[in-house]
Amino acid sequence: MTDDADKPVFHFTPQRNWMNDPNGLVYLDGVYHLFFQYNPDGNDWGNMSWGHATSTDLLSWAEQSLALPYTQDEQIFSGSIVVDHDNTTGFGQDGVVPLVAIYTRVTSNAVQAQALAFSLDRGMTWQKYHANPVLDRNSSAFRDPKVFRAADRHGRERWVMVAVEAEQRMLLVYSSHDLIMWAYESTFGPFGDEGVVWECPDLFALNLNGDPSHPRWVLVLSTNKVPDHDSAAFSFTGHFDGHVFVADDAETWRPLDYGRDFYAAVSFANTPDACRIILGWANNWQYAADAPTYPWRGAMTLPRQLELTETGITQNLPAVTEEALPAEPSQTYQADHLEGPVIFDAGRHYRFRLTCTLDDAAEVSVGLLSGAGMPAAVLHYAAGTHTLSFERTRSGRNEFHPRFAEVSSVRLPSSSSPSPSSSPQSLSQSLSHRLELDIFVDGCIIEVFANRGADTLTMQAFSAPDAREIVLSADGRAPIRARVELYDLTQITVANSRMLMLENVAGPPSE
Structure with a gap:
C-alpha cells in the first residue's frame, strides 16, 4: 500500500481496482473514448470487463460507468470499436450511427472467440449482439481484434480485422461487409523469438514525411515472454493490399518504446484529420501484479501522435494535448x-x-x-x-x-x-x-x-x-x-468521477 503521491493526475488511472490494456479507442462528436481492461471487483487481474473514460483533450479524463461487465459465462477481453457510419450492421436506429465494439469473449470452457456489442448513445450503454460469437476458431488463444476500413485489390472498401493466435505467434487477417460474416484473408507469421505470445495488434497506414502519395503500412504488435512475462511493444513497416501484409523486414523488431513500461499500444479510430494517435498501458506483465499501489493499479501512457520519416516513426503529443498544457x-x-x-x-x-x-x-x-x-x-x-x-x-x-x-x-x-x-x-x-x-x-x-x-x-x-x-x-x-x-502540471486534474456526462460535452448523438 502506498501514499497517493504515486497516483498520476494527467495519465489516466481508474479511481480504484486493476486496469491493463487500452481497448476500443475511438473519437466521436468531439470526445475521445478510452475503454480498458478492468477488474470491477479488485486490484488484481481477473473478472475482465471493459471500463470507460472520456476526454476532450486526451489529458484530463472522466471515468464513466462500467461499459461491458463480465458475467458468470463470459469475460470481456481486448478489442476495438468502430463508428459504423453506413450502418452496415443494421444496428443503427432512427438515423443514429451505431458504435460497434468487436471484442474477445472468453467462455467458461476457455475458448476465445470474437463477439459484438453496440451502442446508440455514444458509448454510454451497450447491447450485446444476440448471435455472438461472430468469429470462432475453437481456440484458447485467438484474441485482440482490431477492425478498420480498407479497400480490397479492386478498390472496394470493407471491414478488415487483424487478430492474433497468440501462442502460435501468428497474425490473422479477415474481411467483412457487415462486421457479422467474416472471410479469412491471410496469415502473417510465425517468426521472431520463440517463447513469447503475440498480443494487441494494430495495422494502419502512415504517409511517409506526411506525403499522401507515399503511404506506408505499419503493424504494431505487443509481445509477452513466457514464463518470465517480460513485455514490450514493437512496430514493422511494410505493404498491405487489403488482403496480405508483407513486412519490409520481418526479422527486425523495432521497439515502439525503449523503456520497460509500455505495452498493448493501439490507436484511436475515427480521429480528426485521420491523425494516428496511440495509447499504451504504462506497465510490464513481469511485475504489474506486484506494483505497490492501492486501491488503484495501472495507468495509461500519454497520447502519442505517430508520424513516419525515412529514419522511422516519431512520437509526439497531439496538438489537442499540447494546447491543453501550460504555455509558459x-x-x-x-x-x-x-x-x-x-x-x-x-x-x-x-x-x-x-x-x-x-x-x-x-x-x-x-x-x-x-x-x-x-x-x-x-x-x-x-x-x-x-x-x-x-x-x-x-x-x-x-x-x-x-x-x-x-x-x-x-x-x-x-x-x-x-x-x-x-x-x-x-x-x-x-x-x-x-x-x-x-x-x-x-x-x-x-x-x-x-x-x-x-x-x-x-x-x-x-x-x-x-x-x-x-x-x-x-x-x-x-x-x-x-x-x-x-x-x-499539478493543476491538470484527471476528472476521475462520473459527473461529467457526455451530453454536457458533445450535444446530441451523431445522425
Missing part, C-alpha cells in the same frame, strides 16, 4: 558551462524540457523524484556513445520485484544541428552534439521523448512521498551548454 514555464535555467548539481524543486507532476549542446567526452544526468539527494530514477546521456539510459536501481521503492530495478537504454541517432529557434552564433563550435529531452513526471509514471520524439522511454518509479526534486548534473570533464524549462 514556471521555472527556467540556462548555463554556458553546466557543472552542477543544479537542483529544482519540481513537485511530482511536471514537464521538464532540457536542451544541451555538448562534445564527445561530455556526459549529463537528470535525477528525478529525488529526496535527500537520492533520486528514484536517473536519466544519463553519454555523448561519446550517443547512449541514453534510464536507471532505477539506486534508490526508491524497488524491492517489490527482483526484476524491477533494472536499466533500460537506447542509442540515439547523432544530432549536431541546432534547432530552428536557436541562433548559430550562440553555439560554441566545439560542442558538436545536441540533445533534447522532453520529460513528463506524473506520480510514479515517467515518459521521456528524446530528440523530438525520435525515441521514447516509459518507466515507472516509486519514491518516497516527499521526493520532489530534480537534480541536473554533468561529469565536469567537458563543457555542456544547457537550457531548462520546467512546467508545473
Whole structure:
C-alpha cells in the first residue's frame, strides 16, 4: 500500500481496482473514448470487463460507468470499436450511427472467440449482439481484434480485422461487409523469438514525411515472454493490399518504446484529420501484479501522435494535448558551462524540457523524484556513445520485484544541428552534439521523448512521498551548454468521477 503521491493526475488511472490494456479507442462528436481492461471487483487481474473514460483533450479524463461487465459465462477481453457510419450492421436506429465494439469473449470452457456489442448513445450503454460469437476458431488463444476500413485489390472498401493466435505467434487477417460474416484473408507469421505470445495488434497506414502519395503500412504488435512475462511493444513497416501484409523486414523488431513500461499500444479510430494517435498501458506483465499501489493499479501512457520519416516513426503529443498544457514555464535555467548539481524543486507532476549542446567526452544526468539527494530514477546521456539510459536501481521503492530495478537504454541517432529557434552564433563550435529531452513526471509514471520524439522511454518509479526534486548534473570533464524549462502540471486534474456526462460535452448523438 502506498501514499497517493504515486497516483498520476494527467495519465489516466481508474479511481480504484486493476486496469491493463487500452481497448476500443475511438473519437466521436468531439470526445475521445478510452475503454480498458478492468477488474470491477479488485486490484488484481481477473473478472475482465471493459471500463470507460472520456476526454476532450486526451489529458484530463472522466471515468464513466462500467461499459461491458463480465458475467458468470463470459469475460470481456481486448478489442476495438468502430463508428459504423453506413450502418452496415443494421444496428443503427432512427438515423443514429451505431458504435460497434468487436471484442474477445472468453467462455467458461476457455475458448476465445470474437463477439459484438453496440451502442446508440455514444458509448454510454451497450447491447450485446444476440448471435455472438461472430468469429470462432475453437481456440484458447485467438484474441485482440482490431477492425478498420480498407479497400480490397479492386478498390472496394470493407471491414478488415487483424487478430492474433497468440501462442502460435501468428497474425490473422479477415474481411467483412457487415462486421457479422467474416472471410479469412491471410496469415502473417510465425517468426521472431520463440517463447513469447503475440498480443494487441494494430495495422494502419502512415504517409511517409506526411506525403499522401507515399503511404506506408505499419503493424504494431505487443509481445509477452513466457514464463518470465517480460513485455514490450514493437512496430514493422511494410505493404498491405487489403488482403496480405508483407513486412519490409520481418526479422527486425523495432521497439515502439525503449523503456520497460509500455505495452498493448493501439490507436484511436475515427480521429480528426485521420491523425494516428496511440495509447499504451504504462506497465510490464513481469511485475504489474506486484506494483505497490492501492486501491488503484495501472495507468495509461500519454497520447502519442505517430508520424513516419525515412529514419522511422516519431512520437509526439497531439496538438489537442499540447494546447491543453501550460504555455509558459514556471521555472527556467540556462548555463554556458553546466557543472552542477543544479537542483529544482519540481513537485511530482511536471514537464521538464532540457536542451544541451555538448562534445564527445561530455556526459549529463537528470535525477528525478529525488529526496535527500537520492533520486528514484536517473536519466544519463553519454555523448561519446550517443547512449541514453534510464536507471532505477539506486534508490526508491524497488524491492517489490527482483526484476524491477533494472536499466533500460537506447542509442540515439547523432544530432549536431541546432534547432530552428536557436541562433548559430550562440553555439560554441566545439560542442558538436545536441540533445533534447522532453520529460513528463506524473506520480510514479515517467515518459521521456528524446530528440523530438525520435525515441521514447516509459518507466515507472516509486519514491518516497516527499521526493520532489530534480537534480541536473554533468561529469565536469567537458563543457555542456544547457537550457531548462520546467512546467508545473499539478493543476491538470484527471476528472476521475462520473459527473461529467457526455451530453454536457458533445450535444446530441451523431445522425
